[in-house]
Amino acid sequence: xTAHAIRIAGVQKHYAALRPLRxxxxxxxxxxxxALGGLDGxxxxxxxxxxxxxxxxxxGTVHVLGRATAEIxxxxxxxxxLDRFGILSxxxxxxxxxxxxxxLALPFxxxxxxxxxxxxxxxxxxxxxxxIDTASLPVQVGELPQGLRVRAHLARALALDPALLLVExxxxxxxxxxxxxxxxxxxRVAGARRLPALILTLDQxxxxxxxxxxxxxxxxxxxxxxxxxxxxxxx
Numbered sequence: 001x002t003a004h005a006i007r008i009a010g011v012q013k014h015y016a017a018l019r020p021l022r023x024x025x026x027x028x029x030x031x032x033x034x035a036l037g038g039l040d041g042x043x044x045x046x047x048x049x050x051x052x053x054x055x056x057x058x059x060g061t062v063h064v065l066g067r068a069t070a071e072i073x074x075x076x077x078x079x080x081x082l083d084r085f086g087i088l089s090x091x092x093x094x095x096x097x098x099x100x101x102x103x104l105a106l107p108f109x110x111x112x113x114x115x116x117x118x119x120x121x122x123x124x125x126x127x128x129x130x131x132i133d134t135a136s137l138p139v140q141v142g143e144l145p146q147g148l149r150v151r152a153h154l155a156r157a158l159a160l161d162p163a164l165l166l167v168e169x170x171x172x173x174x175x176x177x178x179x180x181x182x183x184x185x186x187x188r189v190a191g192a193r194r195l196p197a198l199i200l201t202l203d204q205x206x207x208x209x210x211x212x213x214x215x216x217x218x219x220x221x222x223x224x225x226x227x228x229x230x231x232x233x234x235x
Contacts, residue, residue: 003066005030005164005196006051010060012222013046020058021046022222026215028196033187035199035207037227038217044168044200045091051166051198052085053078065163086162086195088153088170096142100132100152103141107159129192130155131185147178154186158193165190165197171206183209204229 006028014020021043028034039047049055050062053069062069065084072078094103102112104123109116115123124134130151136144144152150170157165167186171179183206190197201207204227207214214227 003030004028004063005032005065006198007063008050008060011050011057011062012059013050013055013057015042015046017042019219021050022219023047023060023217023224024222026224028198030196031194032213033190033197033199033211035201035211035214035227036217036224037202037204037207037214038219039200040202041169041172043219047200048087048089048166048168051164052087053081083160084163086157086160086165087168088150088157088165089168090153090170090172091168092153092156094141094149094152097140099138099140100127100144100148101137103152104137104155104159107156126155126159129189130158131181146173147175147182150174150182151185154189158189158195162195165195167197167199167201167210169201170199171201171203179203179206180209182206186210 004027006026008023008026011023012020046055050057051064053072056070072081098112101115101120101123104126105112105115105119108119108122127134127137132148132151132155136148141152170182174182187210199207199211204214207227215224216227217224
């Protein structure tokens with residue numbers, strides 16, 4: 001049995017930034033949710049690409065579900081490996097002029113006008129699991145509030161039963177009042193599925209509510225340490 005969903009050691013990756021992305025050591029256990037702060041949007045994208053094998057580190061190693069990403073030998077093998085991942089990212093494409101039902105049906109079928117009845121049932125169950133009211137399914141995605149869009153991305157990420165969930169800045173455009181509910185739903189769904197998750201966020205409150213462990217990256221050194229609450233000048 002694989003002991004770790006993710007194991008990163010001595011990684012350095014240069015990209016269009018003042019300094020490379022550095023991570024000395026990161027481990028995410030099977031069934032564990034780890035939140036990582038200290039990465040802006042560009043750095044988070046680089047880390048997601050390293051974990052999925054879309055990019056290889058300049059130094060160090062990345063192991064995912066017991067296999068080094070450097071061992072993925074060709075494009076076909078890499079595409080096949082993507083089935084292991086559910087990725088919740090604001091970069092994921094939604095069909096803005098189509099309904100939420102049609103968007104959530106896409107992982108199951110390309111026939112979305114109309115959506116087949118058996119797929120409608122699967123979508124309704126998936127929506128309920130992710131905290132989406134079925135009354136929202138006929139609404140066009142372009143008209144959805146941001147919190148509901150994040151839940152839609154979560155549902156799409158979970159649709160094909162991934163082995164690992166990658167969450168990339170989920171609350172960037174979400175109202176603060178909605179964030180606790182999102183964190184609770186993410187923790188509930190991942191916990192019920194025993195799904196390991198790496199959550200990249202700058203929202204410490206969300207991190208603490210959604211994850212078992214919250215870490216903060218020191219970009220200059222690559223050291224990860226427990227994410228400590230910031231204190232004001234007089235506290």
